[in-house]
Amino acid sequence: MLLITCPWCGPRDEIEFTCGGEAHRARPQDPAATDDAAFADFLFMRTNPKGLQRERWCHSQGCRRWFNLERSTITHEITRIYKMGEQPEASADATSPARQGGQP
């Protein structure tokens, strides 16, 4: 159960939130002018990194606001939380080495 700090409400349990997947995948400004390959990339392809990933979350059982966070997909450590429209610099990947070689 992650502890997520909503930028508006403060720290709350994960069950109050819904995850909207990878962040910063903007909808094409002019979809009609986007070719098939680029549009398919927008629709279907995700980075799925091992390490830090930026994600969209919605405090759907609270203030209903969407926001972004940066989370390690290895340790689940949340390294940044920021509002929509912001795009802070990436954190150094401080993912603990303890998690890197975990057993399945």
Place this chain on the structure above:
Amino acid sequence: MKQPFRTAQGGRIDRSRPVFFTFNGRQYAGHAGDTLASALLANGVHLVGRSFKYHRPRGILSAGCEEPSALVQLEKGGLTEPNMRAPVVELYDDLAATSQNAWPSVEHDIGAVNGLLSKLFVAGFYYKTFMSPKSFWMKVYEPFIRRAAGLGKAPTEGDLDIYDKMHAHCDVLVVGGGPAGLAAARAAAASGARVILIDEQNELGGALLSADELIDGNPALDWVAGIQAELLANPEVRILTRTTVTGYYDHNYLIAAQRRTDHLPRRAAGKTARQRLWKIRAARVVLATGAHERPLVFADNDRPGVMLAAAARTYANRYGALVGKKVVVFTNNDSAYEAAFDLKIAGAAIPAIVDLRPEAGQGLLERARNLGIPVIAQGAIVGVKGTKRVAGALVMRLAEAGEAFADTQPAELECDAIAMSGGWSPAVHLFSQSQGKLRFDDAKACFVPDVAAQHQASVGACNGSFELGACLAEGLDAGAAAAEAAGFPATAKLVAPVAQSRAFGTIKQTWVVPSLRPVGHGKAKHFIDFQNDVTAADVALAHREGYKHVEHLKRYTTMGMATDQGKTSNVNALGYLSTMLGTSIPEIGTTTFRAPYTPVTFGTLAGRDVGHLADPERHTPIHAWHVARGALFEDVGQWKRAWYYPRPGETMEAAVSRECRAVRESVGVLDASTLGKIDVQGQDAVTFLNLLYTSAFSKLEIGKARYALLCKEDGMVMDDGIVARVGPSRFYLTTTTGGAAKVLDWMEDYLQTEWPHLKVYLTSITEQWTVAQVAGPKARAVLEKLTDTKLDKESFPFMAVKDATVAGLKARIFRVSFTGELSFEVAVPAHQGKQLWEAIFAAGDEFGITPFGTEAMHVLRAEKGFIIVGQETDATVTPQDLGMGGMVSRLKPDFVGKRAYTRADTARVDRKQLVGLLTDEPQTVLPEGAQLVEVSDDPALTKGGTSPLPAPVPMIGHVTSSYWSPTLGRSIALALVKGGSARHGQVIMAPLTTGAVRCTITGPVFYDAEGKRANG
């Protein structure tokens, strides 16, 4: 009653309070403060059960939660619980326990023949012995294994007890109330931090409860009492005893199971919550979970009476129960000497301490000599006399190196118990669950915490620090550091108390003790996993068959996979595997520790969320009326919707037909309150809705509504509903009943993330309105009696929306239709819904007004070919597939989904498209979900059944909705069929197990295709 193995004095039992209990139907007496195990031992009872696979007689191995052998079934009926570990069951008046895995009795067990057939039960026996013939598995093998192997009996009655849950937050959570944990809690609390201290035992003290150590020159338990008093007086400290932290999850989220009444007589069942699940979020965690002693793996080491040395010491010192009158101690380290000394002082004879090492730790030999205990250095127990109880130990001296013996014949030492110690395994389970990384400490022969992954520290024995002084010092430091990290700097450093220090000494890594015949030869068995009956021979066999990875070994032998999760066995198995592989334990690694640390009852996990509280139910304001009218209900999301209203003696089919006829011929009313409703306001509302829905709203007049589709970016239908314009920049949307929350989240997503510049405000108003759908040719006549608003076709045309007064209530009327009939949906504020509803029924009485439920609604809409999202659609269906291409705007430059319609896949002409199906035989109603294929003559396909299997044929679609249509007097179905829009009139078939059903593809609208009735 006499307790022949009770010590003369001492222990933490109350000798003035006898407690009577039964075991296998026989009455015994113990004392208040006993556990079931200590009371049985005091009565000389060692044989408590039969083992899982071989049904070997099994006794009590340990004195704690790691117990793999002494599992009993507690109580009967609605109070029964299987797999209870006797050493952690606190004794209470009239406790009733029985043996498991034994039939007809633990003394005379028929399954013990399994022991003779043990060649059948070797490693991987599930995969080998019972493989062929295939038909034997279900009929012969499985029932045999189930009866032979059952680990206790699952309850068949409902649980009489109640359970609950608590949420808690703290700055520092200390897990374990032994010396290290108490020191940590004390230091953290002294800084002002909020502290929760949890211990699984009935009282604080941990290992000190079993020992005779001194702290600051006084008995250690005086120190414990002092700390406890200090913590109890601190309002920021919460102490939970009889509570086990069973799970350690992300971000310092831990789960603990508290046993609140388990130690009390069962008479109080159901009055107080028996167990409580704690969900704790801690800023910092200090783990002080102690260590478990390991058995030695020697021949016949599972005889009742063979037990862990520290457990024997605990039974003597803490419970005043001797595990035997003559106890041979067998060890590879110093710690068992303390057990030998204390047992001797408590009154037992110690025929010998058999030490695998050439030399014991400093001073031990002298203490042994003073107590008159012989020590056999470099000795080994090579066999055990006795079957249901130890009668003697066969001892030989080892040659200086290797497996060879210095003696030619074993010497027999007469004894009635053997206390063994194979070293200690720190309880790193929670550390490991929290994703911390372990390292193998070769000198201590155990895994210890290495790198933590969360905000935590391990102290004391669980950190590999086995000496009391180190436990106290580590605890104080970690407690202060944890509090400081949580924002509570220490005011003054606490001075660590002075503890009488006993060096831990050296340990000899002997993973399997040499025996007279090699492992796997002869009758002797060397048990590693006592609960799952895995022997050294099984591990050796698995190794010979190529299982070299520890995770494979575990699954193949089932080693460590019982409910004890291998607390006493994992390291021994790894050690033995490493000697066979010729590698080191660190190279092999260890298996993954998983929650729960010890078993948790389902009741605790469920808490109060059972029965009608299992899931919230949502009721409309009309619910009581539906109930009074005998409605049956259908679950739609969390809503209870009236399904149909059978009259006395009426079948479902008859009731639904009657309700459908009422709507088609006169008038019916549906409670439509559950549909999702969203209020949209703001100057950019039109722009916003144009971007979301497939159709355009710029020209939608105030007072008009439109049926509209929501699609995702991939062009697939996501939801549908009505969009009504009720003001220049205000709209009222409906969604499906199940999709309401999802649609609102989704709209907010676009509003907040893609188009934050739009001034639009979304509000859920689902529960603010009660909606009565009045449908049928007489709908207008009914409502005209209740309102002055003109309802004729010219004044109130199809798809119009008006505010009106209905039955004296402020209302909004929507002229929309989901049944294909003339229909008005009347919405009033929720609290007035019942009043509206009753007024409508009073007004409609003269027309035979009939309530109809969701089933009739489904039939009526299917007759009209109207889709239900989630039934006709499944996230792979576009509006064009549904024949609704006309609702997809070509003029709007952009909306969600538009770009997808020109992708090659969505533009394919052979996509599955919505069609109607009419069976050749009009009485036949196709099952929903039936697959559709081209017509074939293959009798295997047309006749159904499974023998012979028909040759594979391509599936060209499936049935999405299927009903008996009372209006048409025949069956109807909707289906998605490849290229179906171009195949009207063609015949296909549905191959069912009862035979193929031929049907003709038609358009999806079966009734009033011109829509005259709804428009009338």
